[in-house]
Amino acid sequence: MTTMTTATTTTVLEASGVTMRFGGLTAVRAVDLTVNTGEIVGLIGPNGAGKTTFFNCLTGLYVPTEGKVAYKGTVLPAKPHLVTTAGIARTFQNIRLFANMTVLENVLVGRHTRTKEGLWSALLRGPGFKKAEAASHARAMELLDFVGLAHKADHLSRNLPYGEQRKLEIARALASEPGLLLLDEPTAGMNPQETRAAEELVFAIRDQGIAVLVIEHDMRFIFNLCDRVAVLVQGEKLVEGTSDVVQADERVIAAYLGTPFEGAPGAAEVAEVEAAEAHQEGTTPDTAAPDTAPRAATPADTPDTAPAADPPPDTAPPHHEDGATPRATGPEGKAP
């Protein structure tokens, strides 16, 4: 996908040392993250790693115990509505639409912070009010068109199918004209077709000049989409870099897939099992898959488990630089 080269790269978001403690539990620990204009940054990590908590710290839903969050250079107050006014918009992990409002009304609510007609204006209904309402309507329809929901403008939002509800949430977030959009698991529950469409949508958003920070579990989606990826594990940022770097990092792999446990079957036992199975099937067993790294037999070498788990980092294996290893990390292989 084409990336727009921006003339100036300004820092849109700068989170430094953000820490969030709930009593004795530290959910987020000294996380630094920067997002620049025109970037799509991914935030991944196992469940419970603190990603949504981090989002909540960015948007002011939680007040970080330590650290600060700055948007375009200004430190943000910890009040969600002020954060949105400043220019950060978000979607939610569990869809939080206004269920009993129509699709159009949902997006109109999103316009709230960019319009200013208050109670007096509503009561007196001067020409300014009518113009403002018309403008809001027009912009809302534009946004619905952008995400492909314009034909359902008068439908109740809770009657929409799941994928369209997610799109509506995005449209609603875009209505506040953000400079940075935070997407929390936008493709959860989507089929591959819908996921591809979501990818296109995010690119289109980026092409409008809006930076995007996205939490996701779908690795193919992330690695297709993102310029940079940060990995959060147990509240700490483990590594940050381009998709290749992150995919190959063994700590990341360990975090997702785990490290081998003590007493894991050794190569001898593995061979025995294989022989027995081959005997049963009468076919040649799958030989050690070509994606096992050319390493000395370590207890972790179990060819059956497709992407082989790495031994703990202190036994530094030499394979790292081999960019051609098709050994995949994460549930999906690297997409062609």
Add this chain to the structure above:
Amino acid sequence: MNELPQQLANGLILGAMYGLIAIGYTMVYGIVQLINFAHGEIFMVGGFGALTVFLWLPDGFSLLAAVPLMIIGGVICSVAVGTAAERFAYRPLRGAPRLAPLITAIGLSILLQQAVWKWYPDAKKDRGFPQFGGDPVHIFGADIQRGDFFLIIAAPACMLILGWYVNKTRSGRGMQATAQDPDTAKLMGINTDRIIVMAFAIGAAFAAVAAVGYGLHNGQVGFKMGFIMGLKAFTAAVLGGIGNIYGAMLGGIVLGVAEALATGYMHDVPGMEQFGGGAWKDVWAFALLILVLLLRPQGLLGERVADRA
């Protein structure tokens, strides 16, 4: 001045009453997030139940011996009403938007008041409640009526029993679990419906004890006694930290003492000479509520609960 110990004593007695009623509010709110508006009327029903038992007993029966029986009678009545309310009025509305159970509670409160007014013999005016005769006991500079010893004994006893129940028994721990996370509690095999009924029942029982104390202290019970007492008890629950049972008693004591002190001493405050005396005590209670909500909305013993988005 000798007045201070007296005011403190009055405040403690009053506070004990508020605290016992407040426990009912806080337990129910802690588990189902419902302000049981009718709890004040459950308190009132308990008082009338106790009175009824007394009236059934033969003349000349010693009041001291009658009190345990009256407690039982009051508790039976209040628990019956409280659990019936839960079963028939609140339970069907469990998933509904918050307004529905609240309005139901208001309706129930009015219904109970009117039912007693209409059908309890001679309840159109306040009815006399037995009191312990005899001279007040003089302790630490304060005169304490004999009847007030009931609350002095009963309130701590109830707290101890409750503390034991919540921490040491299975169903008490189940109650804590349900208060924290009802869905997980259900998954752990806890019968949350039964827990909720228990919460209502315990709250009602304590309210009945408070009602006996109220009757012994004031010498009368009336169909309207639950309204203001309920309001103030809820204030006490909020003051102490809603959902926290020790907070409820603490809040009650603080509220009672504050009320007593304000009643006794407000006229000494410059500019407020005309505002002393009993006519304003409800106003001070309310003012305290506003103050607490402004300064420490989670209450004295409450904790800030973070909203997991």
Add this chain to the structure above:
Amino acid sequence: MTTKTPSTPDTPRLTKTTAGPHISTLPLPEPLARLLVLIGSAAALLGTFLAWTWTTAFPGNLTVTGYPGGLQVITLTGAALTLVFTLAGHRLRGLTWLIPGGTNSPVLLLSLGVLGTTGYTMGAISDHLGGIVNLEPGAWISGIGALTAAIGALGLPSDTPTTPDTPTSNPWQRLRHSFKAPAPPRAKTLPDWAEILIIAASFGIGLYVLAYGIEAYSELFIGFLITACFGATALHRAGLIPRLNTLTAKHRNVTLAAALVAAALFPFTQSDASYALIGVNILIFATVALGLNVVVGLAGLLDLGYVAFLGVGAYTAALVSGSPASTFDVHFPFWAAVLTGAAASLAFGVIIGAPTLRLRGDYLAIVTLGFGEIFRITMNNLNGRSGPDLTNGAQGIPNIPDLQLFGYNLGIEHDVLGFTLSRPANYYLLMLLFTAVVVLVFRRSGESRIGRAWVAIREDETAATAMGINGFRVKLIAFALGATLAGFAGTVQAHVSYSITPEQYLFANTVPPNSAFLLAAVILGGMGTISGPLIGAALLYLIPAKLQFLEDYQLLLFGLALILLMRFRPEGLVANKRAQLEYHETDQLDVPDQQKLPEGTVGVHKAGA
């Protein structure tokens, strides 16, 4: 720029389920059932022309043959309607417009209504005069006729088919099913003038019905209430009221004007001042309820002490309007008194709201309840003994002088265009102006950016704040606006009631307005709608006022009614579509007509409609 996802077809809402039979409550062959209804309602109708009793001791003079009086008129109306709707069900040309929705359910409801009224009348006569012997043959004819019609109606097939899920094993379930009716399809569009005429005529009828209810003595009122309730439901099931709603939604400003004109005509129809007094009290109650509707219905805030804001406005106006008992020796002109009263209420609204609106809704409920009580206690106590004498304590502020507006003294009777306008009637018209303002405020604020913000906050506050809405500020605006509106109404109320006392502002009392009744009016009527609180207020005022003999039980029944209401119809009488969806998860909002229905959907076409 846009990417179109390949659209997944929506699951059609009307799936082809096996539509069951249209069952009836009683197993009668349909022709027989129709015949019974016809004969029965005709008999009931004719019976009203005969005498029902031999003495005028029973109010209403039911003794004259040929001139139906009192309750006979109600049975007559009900029976006539039943007859008309039955004939419409026979597909008589010219009458089919009456039943675009359900055909048999209106008949069922009307016949039950007639039975109820007639049965009640017969019972009341017997009870009043001491024995069934006091009933003349006319009463028996009507009674048996009504019974026959009802039995016949119970034998009519239901309007909606049963599905495999519908329970039909016992008669009660079948009866409940028979009450359901399909929604009417889109009506033909009539020319504008015709539609406006229909709206005006409907309001005229509504005015007549309301005036009838106001003037009715208590026995008549009960009969009237029974027939009116069943009748209104019948009209609704027949599809007429939904159609009227479509019309009023289309011509909103005309509707508002028509309603105001109809309301303004009311005092001209009253020669008796006491009815005008009832009218103005209803109007005050309704206006305050509408103000509460902004707080509770639009913004979803629980205000349990609303009557205190009414009181603040009333007391302020009373204190500055030259009453001899007032502490302040001033006599503001009316407009200044109104502004002062409203400003005072606004101030208190902000004072109470500012600390509490940041917190959970339940806390607001308790604080407002407390404020309501504190207001009353304070007004009581500022009597010179317990506190400085500001409000004259329990005696309140009596003898508030009557208003003189532009030379027109509202306190005395006037002759206008041949009609006598009594004192209450004058104040009624004044109050109507205020009501119009409140209605406008409600409508305009609800349909605007701030109105949307209120709904958003009500639905999901976290998401709303994430959209940039300052929850606290928005809630405070709603709360303060509600308080101001109450203050407005209070200033008029002070003048209407001559004198105000603290006891008028209780939490719950048999005489509205008081906080519990106000809340009930809003909820019973239907939150978030305009007509809802108005209807709720009218009902809640009239029923206790008319049924004085129930006085002891009034509050008891009120409490019971609240419980039952929240259990079975929490969205109220006039259901705001949104509220109905909030309370009944399975309902759906109408999908606009662009969607074509899949083939084979059942029950779509309605002959002739």
